[in-house]
Amino acid sequence: MIAPSRNYIYGFIFLAFFNLFSQEAFAHTRSVSYSNWLITNDEIVMTFSAPAREVTKLNEYKTLYPDLSASLDKHLLDSIILNPEGSLVKSKALITEQGTIAIEHTYSIKTNSLLTIEMNAFYEVSSNHTHYATHKTIDGKSRSIIVNQNNRSIEITPNSQKLNDENFKDVLFGYTNLGFTHILSGLDHLVFLLVLLLLCRSLKELIFTATGFTIGHSVSLFLAASNLLIPNTRIIESLIGFTIVIAAIEAIRLPMMELKKVRVFSMMLFISIFVISIFTTYINNSLLIIGMGLLTISYLKLIEDENVSSKYRPVLAAIFGIIHGFGFANILNEIGIIKANFLLALLGFNIGVELGQILVLSLLWFIYVHMKSNMKNKHFAGIRTLLPSILLAIGLYWFITRSFI
DSSP, X not given: OOOHHHHHHHHHHHHHHHHHHOHHHHSSSOOEEEEEEEEOSSEEEEEEEEEHHHHTTSHHHHHHTTOHHHHHHHHHHHHEEEXXXXXXXXXXXEOOSTTEEEEEEEEEOOOSXXXXXXXXXXXXXXXXXXXXXXXXXXXXXXXXXXXXXXBOEEEEOOTTSOOOOOOHHHHHHHHHHHHHHHHHTOHHHHHHHHHHHHHOSSHHHHHHHHHHHHHHHHHHHHHHHTTSOOOOHHHHHHHHHHHHHHHHHHHHTOOHHHHHHHHHHHHHHHHHHHXXXXXXXXXXXXXXXXXXXXXXXXXHHHTTSHHHHHHTHHXXXXXXXXXXXXXXXXXHHHHOOOGGGHHHHHHHHHHHHHHHHHHHHHHHHHHHHHHHHHSOHHHHHHHHHHHHHHHHHHHHHHHHHHHHO
């Protein structure tokens, strides 16, 4: 069996390898962009947004550095094709939240027939890129379209051919598919589900823990989608990595003395970061740092007694689920939900997330039980001890890069 004290060495070796060789696949959980299309008989207004980190991958950024807006603008001009062809009337950069770049293009086009839009943006630098487009008309109707590597075309009609109201089936199944594909493409959420599985000693415990996680992310998903509470996207993405880190520490199952050392180290680390935040502008959210520090220290104290931590695990999973739910809601806030279909769309999206979660946990549990039954105890124990350290390193990598880079 691998000694717990050696886990950190293995974990950080993996982190170094992870950083050097897997930046495209793992440095960020998914490659996404969004667009809204408002179409009339003679004009198209497109608003396109993407995370700044995605824009830095573009070839245009290498020549137009450090102008992110100009880089995205140039890329869109070369990669979005209208048929029938439209002429660009106006282009401008939009002011958005930190970490997001947005461009608005206005096209002049005269057609009452079907309009085909080829969306080739970002696929040259990320083959697994997913684009979420929303087609809107001036009469308030809209529909959502998912564009990927294998299906890059959008077919829409001018406003003279108004969109029909989406029926119950279209809305429910459309947003169910959106939620399902969203969680399966979110590597950070999948890694956290694996950590939850490693925390549980039985299928019953896993079901209760997963239920707590579901309740938590369902609540925050509703709050964010209904605009009652919308936290900063960058902070949420960082906190998702943070939840992986502290849950993975418990999954390692360190002896009590080791846990006390980790708790003391964590206390000193957060105090140091807090002091730095007071005297510099580089870290500018002191209250968040205090909250994270208190949560970490309290959590590490709680898991010293395995019976107590097992009892409260569904509650802790619900707390972590609240953070992940805000992450799930990012896509809904980007593409928007028409008020008339709000509850149905939200239900469909949540069902899709749950179906994806059940699929992943079922598959992981089957693999876990199969390995436990067919491997020698010492080999299984070695993997069972090493795996949480690797996941801890991944979570730490995401937390650091999303917070400070």
